[in-house]
Amino acid sequence: MFDEMHEECGVFGIYCPDGSLDPAHQTYLALYALQHRGQESCGIAVNDKGVIISQKDLGLIPEVFNEVVLNHLSGGNMAIGHVRYSTTGSNNRDNAQPLVMKYIKGTIALAHNGNLVNAYELRSHLQLSGAIFQTTNDSEVIAYIIAKCRLKAPSIERAVVEAMNTLKGAYSIVLMSPKKLIAARDPNGFRPLCMGKIGENIVFASETCALDAIGATFVRDIEPGEVVVVSDGKVESIKEHCGGKSSLCIFEYIYFARPDSIIDGESVHMARRRAGALLAKRHPVEADLTVGVPDSGIDAALGYAEESGIPYGLGFIKNRYVGRTFIQPTQGQRVNSVKIKLNALSSAVKGKRVVMVDDSIVRGTTSARIVSLLREAGAKEVHVRISSPPFKNPCFFGTDIDSRDKLIACRMSVDEICRTIGADSLGYLDAEDLEKLAPNAKCSFCTGCFTGRYPMEVPDEIPKNRFETKFDV
The missing domain is CATH 3.60.20.10 (Aminohydrolase, N-terminal nucleophile (Ntn) domain)
Known part of the structure; x- marks a missing residue:
């Protein structure tokens, strides 16, 4: 979906x-x-x-x-x-x-x-x-x-x-x-x-x-x-x-873990707020409202709002009852299916310049739909801020990150991605800032999906269902 x-x-x-x-x-x-x-x-x-x-x-x-x-x-x-x-x-x-x-x-x-x-x-x-x-x-x-x-x-x-x-x-x-x-x-x-x-x-x-x-x-x-x-x-x-x-996989702090968890000595909630604050320093913009894409974008949006002084507000309502088995009836209806899970709050965003904070962009289609939701709800401008660097490499250690040919950041520049998702501006967390997210953590981090630098030798690619073939022995 x-x-x-x-x-x-x-x-x-x-x-x-x-x-x-x-x-x-x-x-x-x-x-x-x-x-x-x-x-x-x-x-x-x-x-x-x-x-x-x-x-x-x-x-x-x-x-x-x-x-x-x-x-x-x-x-x-x-x-x-x-x-x-x-x-x-x-x-x-x-x-x-x-x-x-x-x-x-x-x-x-x-x-x-x-x-x-x-x-x-x-x-x-x-x-x-x-x-x-x-x-x-x-x-x-x-x-x-x-x-x-x-x-x-x-x-x-x-x-x-x-x-x-x-x-x-x-x-x-x-x-x-x-x-x-x-x-x-x-x-x-x-x-x-x-x-x-x-x-x-x-x-x-x-x-x-x-x-x-x-x-x-x-x-x-x-x-x-x-x-x-x-x-x-x-x-x-x-x-x-x-x-x-x-x-430790740095994406545990950015996306995977629950914000109320503490991992290797660092609060996940605070790590995400730091990511938002770093985004505000790297990619300032004049705007009226900061909103977070539920759920993992919310904490980063709070950090962005606190650092930038742009007020935080509730920009989206998430349907908590859409499970993994949600079925999209026809191809034509799939374009609007994001509205079943997420909807923009028109009374909050109408006529405003909005900073939309999310955790990542993988292929870009979901980001484009969410930006479209804000515009349909009356947002005058939509400035997208991503609390992770661009994905340019697959993960070999348990995160379902797609192959390079399907990652939008491997095919387009930041400006091209910005135009593709329909945003007025786009800013990612800088890879250099990853080490700043969890200063209290008692560990170092794997950032291979962002930097291509893995902590051990990895194969060129791991097929998702690599065992589901017959072995010619």
């Missing part, structure tokens, strides 16, 4: 040794808080005295889980959960997570956020040795590698540590064995992962907003390269892969 970028995935895990909490219900609530990170599918796996049962399907949290399903999953002392958007592997039920797999040492359940750059090579090698895959996503490759390492490793956590010598790319995972809950983050720390507590119960989540949703207290972020093991009520940290330069 729109040429927006999509979130990747969200993961959650809880260890409740005394049975004081219902792990499935806590996971359900936490996944609600992480729904913004993936709307294609979701799932929960519960460990009840070493027996792991799960429920997963296509759909949003309330579409997949009801009282009957949650009652079936109730009990146990551990659970993990996942919300998914497919960056690799098609959108079907088989690719929903958590993955529950039986192998020679027992059963494991895995939930993964990220993308491996060497998944194709690893999968091909495993298939040549006789492995049979049930899904087309990277997560099953990770599970296979861990299971293979477990054959020689003395424990499941040591198998995870050994597997990290083979895995390359982005992975924040929660893994459940019959007796242990494990969280691990790749050595670059591309994707966020944190730990919290509810009394003596340990929880892991992609974002702190999930901790808030269940009343958990934030303890700390999982370090890049760290493996954390919870067993018998004790927490153990393994840091053999820690110590390298981190590379």
Whole structure:
């Protein structure tokens, strides 16, 4: 429907040794808080005295889980959960997570956020040795590698540590064995992962907003390269892969994360406000009103208004009830379909020079429609400000950024993009300003999609459904 970028995935895990909490219900609530990170599918796996049962399907949290399903999953002392958007592997039920797999040492359940750059090579090698895959996503490759390492490793956590010598790319995972809950983050720390507590119960989540949703207290972020093991009520940290330069995806602050989350020590809300303030300094303009495109453009618009002195106002009304399954009846009606999700507030923008702040421009079609909405609502001028630099490169680490030939910034200059979307002026955040967004963060950043400078060697391109072909072996 729109040429927006999509979130990747969200993961959650809880260890409740005394049975004081219902792990499935806590996971359900936490996944609600992480729904913004993936709307294609979701799932929960519960460990009840070493027996792991799960429920997963296509759909949003309330579409997949009801009282009957949650009652079936109730009990146990551990659970993990996942919300998914497919960056690799098609959108079907088989690719929903958590993955529950039986192998020679027992059963494991895995939930993964990220993308491996060497998944194709690893999968091909495993298939040549006789492995049979049930899904087309990277997560099953990770599970296979861990299971293979477990054959020689003395424990499941040591198998995870050994597997990290083979895995390359982005992975924040929660893994459940019959007796242990494990969280691990790749050595670059591309994707966020944190730990919290509810009394003596340990929880892991992609974002702190999930901790808030269940009343958990934030303890700390999982370090890049760290493996954390919870067993018998004790927490153990393994840091053999820690110590390298981190590379958190900068777009977590610009777009992906919820504004009420704190990632690696920095408030997402404040990072977006700084982006808006930097935009106002780089691209000043005479105008009457600053508006933000819901949702991630709002915080940046507040920063722009505060720095520029141009008043902030509500410029758009967003329809909160348009889900991922919205169907556009005919091709002719698709041009106006943006109005179903978003509409301009005429009483606020009519006759005014408007600064419209948004988080990004991918192909340009959505930006053009939103500018058109403002003009139809009576805006006299529309000046577009984007709280990220132009996208000129694909992402290989779990963000659904299109190939270069479909990115408008690879085909047009800023002036040409401005004319294409129908704006009176256009200004992007400067790439040099990216490091200023999160001064309190305890990490460095990956900015490859903007700068082309990746923290590790990457292939020329990763096809979205690269595993959905027959291997000629």
